[in-house]
Amino acid sequence: MLDDDPDGDWTSAGLFRCAPDVYRIPLPLPQDGLRAVNVYAVPDGDGWTLIDSGWALAESRELLAAALGQLGAGLGDVRRFLVTHIHRDHYTQAVTLRREFGSRVAVGRGEQVGLEEVNRSARDPFKVHRVRLLRAGASALVEQIERREMDAGDLSVWEMPDEWIEDGAEIAVGEQRVLTAVETPGHTRGHVVFADDTAGLLFAGDHVLPRITPSIGFEPNPSVSPLTDFLTSLQLIRSRKDAVLLPAHGAVGMRVHERVDALLEHHGERLDATLAAVREGRSTGLAVAEALPWTRHRRRLPDMDTFNAMLAVMETLAHLDVLVERGAVTITLQDGVAHYTS
Incomplete structure (x- = not known):
């Protein structure tokens, strides 16, 4: 076990003490640009509560078991999982471990809609995304997705x-710690964060990340305006007591308010850039997405893989929808494609 190093490689496997009686366990995300997800272990009576769980993979399970072993515990000592949202790298390992050990799984009420949709029989798991991509004028991208036959995996x-x-x-964890669940929709409809106000910690899931901004609305049944939800949730967290950021992806230790301010500024700039692209005559979601740089490396849409290009176009639509809500642009539909003008 090591004390956490905010300047180190946060994806390195192991067990890291990041606050008194709080341990960070990075678990792998193969074939994912994020590389790892942080699971946090907190003592809870004669067992442990874990915040998030990792992706249901053999490698992830082995590394989680090894990390718990350093705490003198095993997978069967996990009493419950408090899950921030239902994306696979946060939720699915909790389900598989529950089957074997009987641990309890808890997730935000707002995720009920998404889970019911996932579990609906004869469901096309990518239908909602295809519809949005076609609305953005990205029919070629839809064809790429269909040629790849993207696998939703074991539902x-x-x-x-x-x-x-x-x-x-208010969730008691052991005798001394109380976590307050705060709904923070945007990344998903039912995303929650867990605030330990006494210790000055925020288990932030994907809502507040130290180096990137999370995808918006990539879920089975997104809300009408997920970016509006996200920005409102950021403002809510900004109104709460400041805390040390314990994110699901990235190093620990940043102050929450500092990072929230940066995220709000980023999306303000992104809205400005989106509006500028519309004013240049780019009228569809695809055309606007092609005009914008993506990721910290400022990549262009044609250089991105199919999955990330899909996320980029859908995020562009989310920004365009906010501009419509604010009256900065108007929208018309032509043959199922949304066209935006200022």
Whole structure:
């Protein structure tokens, strides 16, 4: 076990003490640019509560078991998982370990809609994304997706949780720690963060990340305006007591308010750039996405792989929808494609 090093490689496997009685366990995300997800272990009576769980993969399970072993515990000592949202790298390993060891799984109430959609029989898992891409004028990208026959994987790992977490719920973890659940929709409809106000910590999931901004609305049944939800949730977290950021992806230690301010500024700049592209005559979501740089490396849309290009176009639509809400642009539909003008 090591004390956490904010300047080190946060993806390195192991067990890292990041606060008194709080341990960070990075678990692998193969074929994912994020490379790892942070799971946090907190003592809870004679067992452990884990915040998020990792992706249901053999390698992830082995590394989680090894890290818990350094704490003198095993997978069977995990009493419950408090899950920030239902993306596979946060939720699915909790489900598979529950089957074997009987641990409890809890997730935000707002994720019920998404989980019910995932578990609906005869469901096309990519239908909602195809519809949005076609609305953006990205028919060629839809064809790429269909040629790849993108596999949704084993949907049974999205079984229903044992408990729905309500907004504002106070969750006792052991005798001394109380976590307050705060609904922060945007990344997903039911995303929650867990605030330990006494210790000055925020288990932020994907809502506040130290180096990137999360994808918006990539879920089975997104809300009408996920970016509006996300920006409102950021402002809510900014209004709360400041804390040390414990993110799902990235190094620990940044102050929450500092990073929230940067994220709000980023999306303000992104909205300005999106509006400028519309004013230049780019009228569709695809055309606007092609005009914008992507990621910290400022990549262009044609240089991105199919999955990330899909995320980029859908995020562009989310920004365009906010501009429509604010009256900065108007929208018309032509043959199922949305066209935006200022």
